[in-house]
Each structure stands twice: as C-alpha cells, then as structure tokens.
Amino acid sequence: xxxxxxxxxxxxxxxxxxxxxxxxxxxxxxxxxxxxxxxxxxxxxxxxxxxxxxxxxxxxxxxxxxxxxxxxxxxxxxxxxxxxxxxxxxxxxxxxxxxxxxxxxxxxxxxxxxxxxxxxxxxxxxxxxxxxxxxxxxxxxxxxxxxxxxxxxxxxxxxxxxxxxxxxxxxxxxxxxxxxxxxxxxxxxxxxxxxxxxxxxxxxxxxxxxxxxxxxxxxxxxxxxxxxxxxxxxxxxxxxxxxxxxxxxxxxxxxxxxxxxxxxxxxxxxxxxxxxxxxxxxxxxxxxxxxxxxxxxxxxxxxxxxxxxxxxxxxxxxxxxxxxxxxxxxxxxxxxxx
Amino acid sequence: xxxxxxxxxxxxxxxxxxxxxxxxxxxxxxxxxxxxxxxxxxxxxxxxxxxxxxxxxxxxxxxxxxxxxxxxxxxxxxxxxxxxxxxxxxxxxxxxxxxxxxxxxxxxxxxxxxxxxxxxxxxxxxxxxxxxxxxxxxxxxxxxxxxxxxxxxxxxxxxxxxxxxxxxxxxxxxxxxxxxxxxxxxxxxxxxxxxxxxxxxxxxxxxxxxxxxxxxxxxxxxxxxxxxxxxxxxxxxxxxxxxxxxxxxxxxxxxxxxxxxxxxxxxxxxxxxxxxxxxxxxxxxxxxxxxxxxxxxxxxxxxxxxxxxxxxxxxxxxxxxxxxxxxxxxxxxxxxxx
DNA sequence: TCGTTTACCGCAATCGATTGTGTAAACCAC
DNA sequence: GTGGTTTACACAATCGATTGCGGTAAACGA
Numbered sequence: 190x191x192x193x194x195x196x197x198x199x200x201x202x203x204x205x206x207x208x209x210x211x212x213x214x215x216x217x218x219x220x221x222x223x224x225x226x227x228x229x230x231x232x233x234x235x236x237x238x239x240x241x242x243x244x245x246x247x248x249x250x251x252x253x254x255x256x257x258x259x260x261x262x263x264x265x266x267x268x269x270x271x272x273x274x275x276x277x278x279x280x281x282x283x284x285x286x287x288x289x290x291x292x293x294x295x296x297x298x299x300x301x302x303x304x305x306x307x308x309x310x311x312x313x314x315x316x317x318x319x320x321x322x323x324x325x326x327x328x329x330x331x332x333x334x335x336x337x338x339x340x341x342x343x344x345x346x347x348x349x350x351x352x353x354x355x356x357x358x359x360x361x362x363x364x365x366x367x368x369x370x371x372x373x374x375x376x377x378x379x380x381x382x383x384x385x386x387x388x389x390x391x392x393x394x395x396x397x398x399x400x401x402x403x404x405x406x407x408x409x410x411x412x413x414x415x416x417x418x419x420x421x422x423x424x425x426x427x428x429x430x431x432x433x434x435x436x437x438x439x440x441x442x443x444x445x446x447x448x449x450x451x452x453x454x455x456x457x458x459x460x461x462x463x464x465x466x467x468x469x470x471x472x473x474x475x476x477x478x479x480x481x482x483x484x485x486x487x488x489x490x491x492x493x494x495x496x497x498x499x500x501x502x503x504x505x506x507x508x509x510x511x512x513x514x515x516x517x518x519x520x521x522x523x524x525x526x527x
Numbered sequence: 528x529x530x531x532x533x534x535x536x537x538x539x540x541x542x543x544x545x546x547x548x549x550x551x552x553x554x555x556x557x558x559x560x561x562x563x564x565x566x567x568x569x570x571x572x573x574x575x576x577x578x579x580x581x582x583x584x585x586x587x588x589x590x591x592x593x594x595x596x597x598x599x600x601x602x603x604x605x606x607x608x609x610x611x612x613x614x615x616x617x618x619x620x621x622x623x624x625x626x627x628x629x630x631x632x633x634x635x636x637x638x639x640x641x642x643x644x645x646x647x648x649x650x651x652x653x654x655x656x657x658x659x660x661x662x663x664x665x666x667x668x669x670x671x672x673x674x675x676x677x678x679x680x681x682x683x684x685x686x687x688x689x690x691x692x693x694x695x696x697x698x699x700x701x702x703x704x705x706x707x708x709x710x711x712x713x714x715x716x717x718x719x720x721x722x723x724x725x726x727x728x729x730x731x732x733x734x735x736x737x738x739x740x741x742x743x744x745x746x747x748x749x750x751x752x753x754x755x756x757x758x759x760x761x762x763x764x765x766x767x768x769x770x771x772x773x774x775x776x777x778x779x780x781x782x783x784x785x786x787x788x789x790x791x792x793x794x795x796x797x798x799x800x801x802x803x804x805x806x807x808x809x810x811x812x813x814x815x816x817x818x819x820x821x822x823x824x825x826x827x828x829x830x831x832x833x834x835x836x837x838x839x840x841x842x843x844x845x846x847x848x849x850x851x852x853x854x855x856x857x858x859x860x861x862x863x864x865x
Numbered sequence: 866t867c868g869t870t871t872a873c874c875g876c877a878a879t880c881g882a883t884t885g886t887g888t889a890a891a892c893c894a895c
Numbered sequence: 896g897t898g899g900t901t902t903a904c905a906c907a908a909t910c911g912a913t914t915g916c917g918g919t920a921a922a923c924g925a
Contacts, residue, residue, distance in 0.1 A: 250882040275607060549875075566874090592880050
C-alpha cells in the first residue's frame with residue numbers, strides 16, 4: 190500500500206467535471222461501449238486523468254458491488270512436488286491472461302487441512318476452486334458440489350467431477366508394453382497413495398497390460414506410499430526386502446524413482462542390468478541423474494492451463510467437460526542396454 | 528461462491544433485533560471488548576445467530592472500510608524450485624497462523640514480469656510483499672521502497688532492504704573447509720546467477736577461504752548459470768570442457784549438482800574418486816540419488832516463516848531488522864572415501 | 866432530589882465502484 | 896411545430912462492514 194492514498198474515481202470525476210458514474214462506465218467498458226456513454230472528448234479527458242493520476246481501481250469496492258472477486262483458489266497436495274508446481278505454473282499463466290489472481294495453498298493431502306484452507310478461500314469469496322488433491326472417494330468434493338461451489342480438478346480425478354488429467358491408465362500401459370518388449374517379466378510397482386487416481390490408474394494400466402500378456406502381477410509386488418523421494422525409498426525397501434527380486438520397477442512418479450535408485454544402490458543392484466527402472470512425469474532431473482531415467486512425459490503445464498480455462502468457462506456459464514490428455518513414453522538408459 | 532447469497536450482518540441484526548453496528552462490534556472484538564458493547568444476552572444471541580446462519584464476514588466490505596486486506600503478495604523466481612517452494616511453505620504457515628492469505632507468483636527472474644506481477648498485486652491492495660527474487664543491484668526494490676511499499680526479502684538479500692536469509696558466505700566457507708580437509712586443491716564452482724546473492728555469496732565464501740589457505744580459485748573455474756539441473760549441466764560442461772579437470776566441484780545448489788552429476792557420468796568421471804561434488808540446500812534427493820550428495824543444509828522453511836513474521840511486524844509498526852540464519856554442513860558420499 | 870456516571874446500543878456516514886433510472890438537450894421525421 | 900428518439904450525462908441506491916458520535920435509561924453519589 191503506497192503512502193499517499195490511491196486515486197479514486199471520485200477524484201477523476203471532480204478533476205474532469207463529470208460524475209463518478211460516467212467515469213466508471215468509461216473506464217470499465219471497451220471502446221465502443223465507452224462511446225455510448227460519453228462524448229469522445231469526455232472519454233479522452235477521463236482516460237487522461239486516470240493515466241496521469243496513476244489510477245488503479247479498488248478491487249474490493251468492485252467485488253463488493255459485483256459479488257465477484259476475479260480470484261480463484263488453488264489447492265495442491267504440495268508445491269514442493271515439482272509436478273504440482275508445474276501444474277500451478279500453467280494455472281497461473283492462464284489466470285494472468287484473463288486478469289485473474291490465485292490463492293494457492295498446500296493441503297499436504299490432509300483432509301482436515303484441506304477443509305479448513307478451502308473454507309478460508311471461500312470466506313475470501315473466491316469465484317471458484319481448482320483442486321489438485323482430489324481423492325478417489327471424496328466426500329468433501331461431493332459436499333462442495335452440493336453447495337454449488339464451482340470447481341475443477343487437475344492432475345487427479347474423482348467420480349463425476351470435471352477434471353483435467355493425463356490419461357494415466359494409458360501411461361501405465363505404455364510402460365508395461367515397453368518393459369515387456371525389454372523382456373522384463375517380473376515387475377514391481379511403487380504405486381503412490383491409494384487415494385490418488387494418478388498412481389492408482391498408472392498402476393492399473395500396467396497391471397492390465399501385463400495381464401493381457403498372460404502375466405499376473407502379484408499383490409506383494411505393489412507398494413503404496415508417497416510421491417516423493419522418501420516415499421520411493423520406503424516403498425523400494427519393502428519391494429526388495431526379500432528375494433527373488435523383481436527385474437523391473439515402475440515408479441509411478443519420478444521422485445519415487447529417485448528414491449528407489451538410492452535403495453538399489455545400497456543393495457548393490459545395477460540399473461538396468463539387474464533391475465529396469467521407470468519413472469513418471471519426465472522431470473528435468475530424469476535426464477540428469479547418474480543413470481538417466483526412462484519415464485512418461487505428462488503435459489503438466491498444459492493441465493494447469495486447461496484446468497483454469499475450464500473453470501473460467503464454467504464460471505461464464507458455458508458447459509464444460511473433463512479432458513484426458515495424452516502421455517508420452519520417454520525411453521532412456523534405466524531400462525535399455527542390458 | 529455458494530448458491531444462496533451468504534449471510535450478512537444486516538440479516539443477523541434483523542434476526543436478533545439489534546443494529547448492524549452492534550453485530551459488527553460483537554463479532555469482531557474479543558470477549559472482553561464484546562462485553563463493553565452489548566449485554567451478555569445480546570452477545571450470545573448474536574453469536575448464536577451468526578453460528579446458525581453460517582455467517583462469514585465479507586472481506587471485501589471490511590477491506591473497503593479499513594483499507595487493509597490481510598493479504599500479502601509473494602514473488603519467487605520459481606516455485607518449481609524446491610527451495611523456494613519450501614520457503615513458501617514457511618510463509619504460508621506463518622500467514623495461516625495470523626489469518627493472512629497470500630498471492631504467490633513466479634517472476635522467473637525476469638525484471639519486466641516481476642514489475643507487472645508485483646503491480647497487479649499492489650492493485651489488488653495487498654498489505655505488503657515478500658520477495659524471494661531480489662537482485663543484488665535492484666532498482667525496482669529501491670523504487671518500491673521510495674513509494675513506501677512495505678516488503679521483506681527472503682532467501683536472497685539486496686542492499687539495505689530488510690531480508691531474512693541464510694548466511695551464505697559462511698555456507699561457502701564450510702564447504703571450502705571440508706574440501707580442503709579432504710585434500711582437494713583445485714576446485715570449480717557452479718556459481719548460480721550473478722544477480723542472486725545466494726550463489727554469489729556462497730561462491731565468495733568458498734573463494735575467500737581457499738585464498739586464506741593460499742589457494743587462488745581462477746576465474747575459469749567459476750561458471751555462472753541457473754539453479755536447476757539444466758543450469759548445472761551447462762555449467763559443468765563448461766567447467767569440464769578442457770583438462771586439467773578440477774578435483775572438486777561446488778554446486779551452489781543441489782539441483783545444479785544433480786545436473787553436474789549427469790555430465791560427470793557422461794565424461795566417465797567417478798564421484799568422489801575423480802571429482803568431489805558438493806551441493807547446497809540439502810534437498811531430500813541429495814540423500815537418495817545413486818551417489819549421495821554432500822551439501823549444506825539451510826533453514827528454508829524457517830526463512831519463510833521469519834520473512835512473513837517480519838513483514839507482519841513491520842506492518843504493525845514495529846521496527847524490524849534483517850536476519851542471517853545459520854547453515855549446516857552435511858557430509859555424505861560425494862566428497863568422502865576417495 | 867438532582868446531577869453524573871455507566872451500560873447498552875442506534876444512527877448515519879463512510880469506503881469506492883457499479884448500475885438502474887431520470888432527464889435535459891439535441892436531433893430527426895413528418 | 897409537435898412527437899419521438901438519441902446523446903450524454905447526473906442522481907442516487909447499493910454492496911457489507913466499520914466506526915465516530917450520540918442517546919436513552921438505569922444506577923449511583925452527594
């Protein structure tokens with residue numbers, strides 16, 4: 190807040206010698222609309238005065254009147270997660286283009302925190318919400334839908350709610366096909382959290398494809414856990430707690446893959462000779478680490494953009510629908526060259 | 528925005544049979560203050576009605592009147608950067624405790640974007656700003672200071688402006704002492720961007736310490752560049768473009784170190800035998816990657832918390848001062864066991 | 866008994882922008 | 896010249912909360 194109080198429409202009106210109503214209409218409407226309300230000279234004078242005085246409309250006053258805030262709330266599991274940070278970049282980009290601002294906050298995938306933080310955003314009168322932390326069974330989303338809170342899901346999907354996601358089942362399928370082609374038959378999975386559609390569907394895509402090839406992936410080859418390096422490490426430790434070891438690991442997230450790398454290193458297993466490793470999301474690090482990582486590229490940024498655009502369309506009264514974006518397999522050293 | 532219009536003080540006032548002024552005072556003040564304005568029965572009735580109707584004050588109306596928004600703007604170079612995302616978590620945590628909301632946005636270290644996005648936040652009438660993307664020579668910050676915009680810097684510092692940072696010079700010194708103790712004499716540095724105090728001071732800390740040990744670090748051993756894996760890779764490629772190779776690399780950021788790892792891998796150099804590698808920030812991955820990374824732990828979360836608390840103190844009229852937090856060296860495999 | 870606190874609370878202005886309605890003046894057609 | 900339509904504005908209500916200024920009644924002190 191600058192020292193001198195910001196200029197108001199009233200000040201412009203006095204300076205130009207018209208009413209604030211005229212100022213408002215001129216400053217708000219586009220050129221053609223402005224002409225309907227004031228003579229060209231008046232329009233020019235108002236614009237000039239606004240320009241000269243460094244006028245910036247008070248959004249609180251406008252929101253109070255219009256009952257819109259041009260702010261949307263964004264909830265993500267955690268911005269520390271590169272994937273969600275990238276999704277958010279897309280959200281932000283689309284928002285900026287339409288003069289929308291965002292409140293972002295972490296829910297840490299904790300239901301109470303999620304409720305609280307969503308509520309404070311609603312209390313702030315956001316126009317809508319984008320959730321990056323949807324759960325497969327999500328009572329809260331159902332509740333919000335019942336209250337007619339407009340929202341769109343990104344990254345994870347849930348039930349019938351509008352969502353913009355990557356085709357995770359297909360992604361898992363691509364990984365399976367690749368691993369099968371590489372001759373891997375005994376695959377293990379770092380499946381992520383059981384409440385997140387991302388990991389679940391990637392896992393199912395792989396398992397389904399293996400099943401079609403006549404190979405059952407047993408339950409003990411699937412470990413749930415976090416989508417970060419720690420989660421990957423813990424999961425990998427379970428998966429490699431007893432022999433025979435699997436000959437491939439599908440980490441449904443790159444960072445989990447990095448965590449698994451550490452475990453494989455400690456076990457003295459080499460990648461890809463002993464174990465092939467596949468990640469998900471094609472994080473920049475995937476290419477950089479000591480062993481470059483095969484992974485699935487997902488359009489994270491685009492997901493964010495579309496989520497915001499979809500929400501704004503919905504707020505504008507248009508009918509919108511969910512979208513499944515295409516994943517792309519990126520083959521690197523961690524699965525080839527045995 | 529829920530379907531039915533939210534309840535207002537007027538509705539409560541009518542239901543209870545008092546004026547909105549009384550409702551306002553009762554709902555805003557703490558218990559003792561409330562008693563000064565209304566009888567216990569009235570207070571109870573108002574509270575009950577508010578509770579029952581699910582009353583949530585309209586922040587736009589309050590802001591319009593009070594000229595405060597209880598929102599602060601946060602600008603970071605990029606949330607994709609784990610470090611800044613963590614700083615932001617600290618900011619958010621401190622903000623939530625004091626019922627403050629935040630607008631966060633990426634500036635991508637681009638000056639024009641920074642101006643634009645800061646301006647839109649000021650237009651939104653934020654009460655203050657936290658900058659995570661300060662530059663060592665920063666005209667814009669000087670300009671904002673002149674306009675009396677209240678702000679605090681986090682992570683990077685600049686000139687006389689209030690900042691909460693890690694003692695990066697000391698961090699660089701710790702790294703230097705460790706490398707010297709390990710017998711490394713020919714060190715190279717991935718220094719980060721020349722406009723970011725973080726990398727510059729970490730580099731200087733190392734260079735100073737080597738100089739005190741009688742070892743000059745020549746200019747061609749210092750590469751500037753981004754704080755991400757790509758930046759690290761590019762920098763490392765320069766540093767290892769011709770022999771003799773350095774026997775140690777100090778990456779002033781963990782992710783740059785990971786990028787460098789890829790280059791060392793491609794060059795067939797082993798860590799730490801041929802080259803010792805040190806990162807900075809103690810990212811979770813540092814421990815997980817195939818070769819665990821020696822690094823410097825910095826209190827990222829705490830930096831964020833303190834930045835927000837300092838800003839709020841400043842907004843409350845208290846006098847505040849810059850703080851330098853302590854770094855801690857974490858020794859792992861990438862520098863030991865030659 | 867009368868003036869003075871004290872407790873409780875209302876009135877109304879205010880913040881800045883938006884918007885429905887009112888209205889002079891100008892312009893047009895016939 | 897009369898009636899009707901534009902043009903170009905102004906007026907004033909409105910959004911919801913905050914807050915300075917009073918105001919009434921009961922209690923209290925002298």
